[in-house]
Amino acid sequence: MKVKICGITSAEDIKIVNACKPDFAGFVMFFPKSKRNISPETAKSLIETLDKNVLSVAVTVSPTLEQVKTACDCGFDYIQIHGEVEEDVLSNPYLKVIRAFNVSDLEKFEEYRMNQNIVGYVFDAHEPGSGKTFDWTMLENLPRDDKLFM
Numbered sequence: 001m002k003v004k005i006c007g008i009t010s011a012e013d014i015k016i017v018n019a020c021k022p023d024f025a026g027f028v029m030f031f032p033k034s035k036r037n038i039s040p041e042t043a044k045s046l047i048e049t050l051d052k053n054v055l056s057v058a059v060t061v062s063p064t065l066e067q068v069k070t071a072c073d074c075g076f077d078y079i080q081i082h083g084e085v086e087e088d089v090l091s092n093p094y095l096k097v098i099r100a101f102n103v104s105d106l107e108k109f110e111e112y113r114m115n116q117n118i119v120g121y122v123f124d125a126h127e128p129g130s131g132k133t134f135d136w137t138m139l140e141n142l143p144r145d146d147k148l149f150m
Contacts, residue, residue, distance in 0.1 A: 002023040002024060002120075003022040003023050003024070004022055004023060004024035004025070004026050004057065004122070005017050005020065005022045005024075005025055005026065006025075006026030006028075006036075006057075006059060007026065007027075007028060007036040008025050008026065008027045008036075008038075008046060009027075009028075009036055009038055009042075010046075011046070011049065013046075014046055014049050014050055017050065017051070017054060018049075018050065018051040018054070021051060021053060021054060022054060023054070023055065024054065024055045024056070024057050024078070025050055025054050025055070025056055025057065026057045026058075026059045026080065027043050027046065027047075027056065027057065027058060027059060027076075028059045028060075029043060029058045029059065029060055029063075029067070029070075029071055029074075030060050030061070030063055030067045030070075031059075031060065031061045040070050040071075040073070040074050043058070043071075043074045043075075043076070044073075044074040044075055047074060047075040047076065048075070055077040055078060056075065056076045056077050056078070057076065057077065057078045057079070057080050057098065058071035058074070058076040058078070058079045058080065058095070059080045059082070059100075060079060060080065060081055060082065061081075061082045061083040062081070062082070062083035062084045062085065063079065063081060063085075063089060064086075064089070065086070065088050065089055065092060068089055068092045068094050068095055069092075069094050071094070071095060072094035072095050076095055077095070077096065078095055078096045078097070078098050078119070078120075079092075079094075079095040079096070079097055079098070080097075080098040080099075080100055080122055081097060081098070081099055081100060082100040082102075082124075085099070090115060090117045090118065091117050092117075096119045096120075097117055097118050097119060098118070098119065098120040098121065098122055099112045099115075099118045099120075099121050099122070100121070100122040100123075100124060101121060101122070101123050101124065102123075102124050102125065103123065103124070103125060103134045103135075103138055106138065106142070109121075109142060110143075113143065113145070113147075118147065119147055120147045121147065123139060
């Protein structure tokens, strides 16, 4: 299992991440409904100060291929996708894809597990991004492979 600190929005957040050294740092992009949503310009400047041993993740909801390219141009290592996802986004040449699941849509796990373009998974509560926990035993029977499991 890997650790990701998510919702990075400021230089102060970067200082904390750099001190804690998680595996990943998540930045919400292209989702104005979130109070943690940041612009591409802000993302790029924050990533430039992120410890090079911490991988950066653009956290998105149903991104377009153009948004994936923009995230790549910002310097992200990965794109985390919640919501619906088009095949051209999954097979994009720009960023490695982490597929996010809410515990309410785990029935789709096997479909995405077989997709070679997905390098890892994130599991979230019924209310994504809420910080609420869920019963982790729900994940015990999911098959494991060499993909990231967060």
